Structures are given as structure tokens and as C-alpha cells.
Amino acid sequence: MVTPSEKEDPVDTEMTTAEPPAAVEITDPVLSKIHEEKVLLHKQKDALRYNLSRYTSDRERGIAAHRILQYRREISAVWEREQYYRQHGHLPDDGSSQINSEHDLKYHRSKANGNARRYRSLLNKYPGNVKYQQLLAKWEAEWQQTKQSIKDQKNTENE
Structure with missing residues (x-):
């Protein structure tokens, strides 16, 4: 059997809070715009995914699922544009x-x-x-x- 210690260490009982890492500021205006676009698309996709189970008909869920897939394609395209920009220093032909x-x-x-x-x-x-x-x-x-x-x-x- 394990016997509890008479006195607990106060450090163990305190809840330590770690500060989240500081966000890296994006100074390049093109990368900033791309980042904002990615964030917006992710928010829209996540909101749709969150509400997916709330739809009552299969048709509504199907439309929402197709829209989620469309958001994923758009996010992938934005990531590809970002990688192209980082590699070449300019955006590909739009x-x-x-x-x-x-x-x-x-x-x-x-x-x-x-x-x-x-x-x-x-x-x-x-x-x-x-x-x-x-x-x-x-x-x-x-x-x-x-x-x-x-x-x-x-x-x-x-x-």
C-alpha cells in the first residue's frame, strides 16, 4: 500500500499556466493576404463541419459535405500558391x-x-x-x- 505523505508539495497542487507561443508576425503583405485567406476558409469549413450533424435531411447534409470538400480544395490551392510564392518570390499566373x-x-x-x-x-x-x-x-x-x-x-x- 502507498501511504499518502503528510504534507503535499505546494508546487504540485498549483495549476501552472503556460503562455502560448507568440505568433510570428507576417510582414510580407502577400503572405499576410494569403494567411488571411487560409484562416477565413478554415473558419468557414469548420463552421460547416460543426453544423453538419444538425441538418435534418440527407440532401442538406450532402450539399454541406460537398461544400466542405470544396473548401478543402480551395485551402489546398491557397497552400500551393503560398509555397510557390515562398519558392519563387512571386505568385503564379492567376x-x-x-x-x-x-x-x-x-x-x-x-x-x-x-x-x-x-x-x-x-x-x-x-x-x-x-x-x-x-x-x-x-x-x-x-x-x-x-x-x-x-x-x-x-x-x-x-x-
Whole structure:
């Protein structure tokens, strides 16, 4: 058996509080903006994850889950931009033409294809709408471009 000591050490009974490490101040305005963007995206994603169990229907939970995945893709893109900036000293061209991973290519292709189908349907309802015609042309071109990018990427992997 262990016998308790007659007198406890006061240091053991006191609760010690450790100060959190000081945050490193970001002096570079570009990195500061990127950091703010990451923080905002993380907050939005975490808030959605927190509320995910509160949705009553499967449809609402499904939409929220897809939005969480979208936030994760956006956060990954921001991290990639930050790493590129740290490595090269400038941001990459801000064009959606720079899509790196196969997953991103397939995502952009399906997004473009879905939007093209949407505007085709709207043009069937409103045949003379110039705005819908322009948007349809834009999304069909993007769909073809990403489709070609996937083919090119597969060809370079096979070589």
C-alpha cells in the first residue's frame, strides 16, 4: 500500500499556466493576404463541419459535405500558391489555366460540363437569350480545354 505523505508539495497542487507561443508576425503583405485567406476558409469549413450533424435531411447534409470538400480544395490551392510564392518570390499566373493535379482537372471538367448542360437547358427555354449563348460558349470552351488537358497529361505520363 502507498501511504499518502503528510504534507503535499505546494508546487504540485498549483495549476501552472503556460503562455502560448507568440505568433510570428507576417510582414510580407502577400503572405499576410494569403494567411488571411487560409484562416477565413478554415473558419468557414469548420463552421460547416460543426453544423453538419444538425441538418435534418440527407440532401442538406450532402450539399454541406460537398461544400466542405470544396473548401478543402480551395485551402489546398491557397497552400500551393503560398509555397510557390515562398519558392519563387512571386505568385503564379492567376489563371485557371494552371490546373496541376488530375483530380483538379477532372473537377474543372465536370464543373464546366455541368454548366454547359445548364446553359443548353436554359437556351431551350429561352432560345434568344444572348447572355446564355455567351455563357454556353464559354463553358463549352472550358470543358474542351480541360478535356484536352487531361489527354495531354495522360500522354506525358505514358511517355
